[in-house]
Amino acid sequence: MGRSDSIVQKDSLDLPLFNLSTLIVATDNFSSNNKLGEGGFGPVYKGCLEDGREIAVKRLSVISTQGVEEFRNEVIFISKLQHRNLVKIPGYCVEGTEKLLIYEFMPNSSLDLHLFGKSITKILDWLQRFHIINGIARGLLYLHQDSHLRIIHRDLKAANILLDREMEPKISDFGLARSFGGNETETNTKRVVGTYGYMSPEYAGDGIFSTKSDVFSFGVLVLEIVSGKKSRQLFYQDHNHNIAGYAWRLYKEGKTLEFADESLIELNDIEVLRSIHLALLCVQHRPEDRPDMSMVVMMLSSDQRLPEPTRPGYYIEDDKFGPENSSSMPTQSPTVSHCYTMTHV
Structure with missing residues (x-):
C-alpha cells in the first residue's frame, strides 16, 4: 500500500x-x-x-x-x-x-464564470445575487460554529462557489482548509496558502489565520458579487484602489449605490446598500473589528442599524502572481508580508 x-x-x-x-x-x-x-x-x-x-x-x-x-x-x-x-x-x-x-455535478458551474465570464449570456439578477450571498454566509456559519469539526476554509473565492440547478451556492474546494479544536480561536503558519486578493492582512503578512480570515474573504466576495468586478481590479487611475478601497471611497462620498453592477436592471436599494455596508465591516483591517458569521447572517436578515466600518485593509500585489491562482509562500517573503497598506481618501 x-x-x-x-x-x-x-x-x-x-x-x-x-x-x-x-x-x-x-x-x-x-x-x-x-x-x-x-x-x-x-x-x-x-x-x-x-x-x-x-x-x-x-x-x-x-x-x-x-x-x-x-x-x-x-x-x-x-x-x-x-x-x-x-x-x-x-x-x-x-x-x-x-x-x-x-x-x-453542478450544472451552473462556478460563481466566477457568472460574474466575470465573457461567455455567459444571462447576467445574474439582484435577487439571485442576494440569495447567493445569504447561502454562502450560512455555509460559512456552519463551518465556523455549527459543525463538529469547526473549519476555516482559507481559500474562499468566487471560483470555489459552485451553483446547482436552482442556483443554490455550494462552497467547495477544502484542500487548504484547517480544523480548530477545543477553545482555539486562531493559529499561525509559516506557509501562507490561499488566493491573492482575498487574503486578510494578518494572514498574508504574518501567517495568522482564524475564522475572521474567512470573514475577510467573504467580505471581498460580497463586493465582487454586488459590483460584478474582480477583487484585484484597480478602479482609479490616480489611486491604487482595489475593490475594497473603491467601495470604501464611494461609501465615504455618499455614493455607495454607484458601486453596484451597471448591468443590473432592477435593484433593491436597501439590500444593495446593506450588502456593501456589511462587506465593508467584514474587510476591516483589524480582525477584532470584523463581525463573526453568526452576526453576518443576522445582519443580512434584519433591518437593524449597522455599525460604522473603519478603513479596510488591502494590498497591492506584485504582477508576478497570477490573479486567480491559489498560492503558498513563506510568511517571511517581503512580497507578501510588506505589501499590505491602508486605503487613503
Whole structure:
C-alpha cells in the first residue's frame, strides 16, 4: 500500500471508494470533451455513472507537490460535513498513482464564470445575487460554529462557489482548509496558502489565520458579487484602489449605490446598500473589528442599524502572481508580508 493510500484510509470514512475503471468509463477515459476546467491541483471532468448520476471528477495531477495533503483534507472534511450550502462528495478513488475526488455535478458551474465570464449570456439578477450571498454566509456559519469539526476554509473565492440547478451556492474546494479544536480561536503558519486578493492582512503578512480570515474573504466576495468586478481590479487611475478601497471611497462620498453592477436592471436599494455596508465591516483591517458569521447572517436578515466600518485593509500585489491562482509562500517573503497598506481618501 502506497503512502497516499495510507493517508486516506487510516481515517474512518463513511464514503464509497470507487474503482478507477468505473471513473474511466464514466468520463469516457477522461476525454477532453468532458473536461470542465482545471485548477491548481489538476483537471476536472464531467462524468455519468451507470445509475445515471452526473458527477464531476477531480483528477489530481501527479506533478503536484501539495496534492496528497490537499486530497486528504478534501476527503476527510467534506465527507464529515453536511449542509445544503457545501458541496457533496459521493466518493473518491486511490489507485496506484491516481488520486481522484468525485463531486456532485453542478450544472451552473462556478460563481466566477457568472460574474466575470465573457461567455455567459444571462447576467445574474439582484435577487439571485442576494440569495447567493445569504447561502454562502450560512455555509460559512456552519463551518465556523455549527459543525463538529469547526473549519476555516482559507481559500474562499468566487471560483470555489459552485451553483446547482436552482442556483443554490455550494462552497467547495477544502484542500487548504484547517480544523480548530477545543477553545482555539486562531493559529499561525509559516506557509501562507490561499488566493491573492482575498487574503486578510494578518494572514498574508504574518501567517495568522482564524475564522475572521474567512470573514475577510467573504467580505471581498460580497463586493465582487454586488459590483460584478474582480477583487484585484484597480478602479482609479490616480489611486491604487482595489475593490475594497473603491467601495470604501464611494461609501465615504455618499455614493455607495454607484458601486453596484451597471448591468443590473432592477435593484433593491436597501439590500444593495446593506450588502456593501456589511462587506465593508467584514474587510476591516483589524480582525477584532470584523463581525463573526453568526452576526453576518443576522445582519443580512434584519433591518437593524449597522455599525460604522473603519478603513479596510488591502494590498497591492506584485504582477508576478497570477490573479486567480491559489498560492503558498513563506510568511517571511517581503512580497507578501510588506505589501499590505491602508486605503487613503
